[in-house]
Every structure is written in C-alpha cells, then in structure tokens.
Amino acid sequence: MDPRVPLARIADPSQAELLAARLRAEGIDAWVRGEASGPYRFTLGLMAEAEVWVPGSQLDAAREVALASEVDETLGRAQAWQPSRPGWTWPERLLAAALAAMIVALFVSRLVVMLAR
Numbered sequence: 001m002d003p004r005v006p007l008a009r010i011a012d013p014s015q016a017e018l019l020a021a022r023l024r025a026e027g028i029d030a031w032v033r034g035e036a037s038g039p040y041r042f043t044l045g046l047m048a049e050a051e052v053w054v055p056g057s058q059l060d061a062a063r064e065v066a067l068a069s070e071v072d073e074t075l076g077r078a079q080a081w082q083p084s085r086p087g088w089t090w091p092e093r094l095l096a097a098a099l100a101a102m103i104v105a106l107f108v109s110r111l112v113v114m115l116a117r
Contacts, residue, residue: 002055007062009051016050019069026065028058
C-alpha cells in the first residue's frame, strides 16, 4: 500500500474539501483531515486548519493540480474586481439622447402653450 503524504494545510476546511474534490476529479486519491472535520465543527485558529493528504506516488500530479487550482482562484478573484462593462454602448447612448430630447421637447411645448394663454 502506498503511504499517504500531506499535500497542503489550509486554514478554511471548506477550501480543503474543494481542493480534495478537484484532486479526485483528476483521478488522484485525496483525504481531508483536521479538527474541523470531526464532530465539533466550531473551531478557531490552528484547530480550524485542515490537511489534504494524497498517496506518495501521486504527490507530483497532486501538486500540479493544487497549483492550477490556486492560479484559477487567483485569476477568478482578479476578474471579479473588474467592472462587468465599461459604460454605455453607442445604441444605448443614442436611445438615452433621443429620450432626453423628447422630454425637453415636451416640456418646451407645454411651456409655449402656457405662455400663449
């Protein structure tokens, strides 16, 4: 039997579970161990850390998957901070200008009718 070796120690147990799930999806056996996975889930500080373990023979492949996961997470955060779109498109600007012109024309025509009386 291949001995298990620690791959990563992660402060958030849910993130450790996500990494283990990604490793399993890539065909790598993974186990999560830590105090937070026990019966008392409310933990603080170092007790909240979880370790992801893999077989020693799959350690190199697991490191690659973990690195890819970290890169994907980092890029995902970077994209989340960017605005969804820079501003109005030309058709939206044209529609807004036409609507504003119609409102001004309506206001001016009402004003002219009131002054004519």
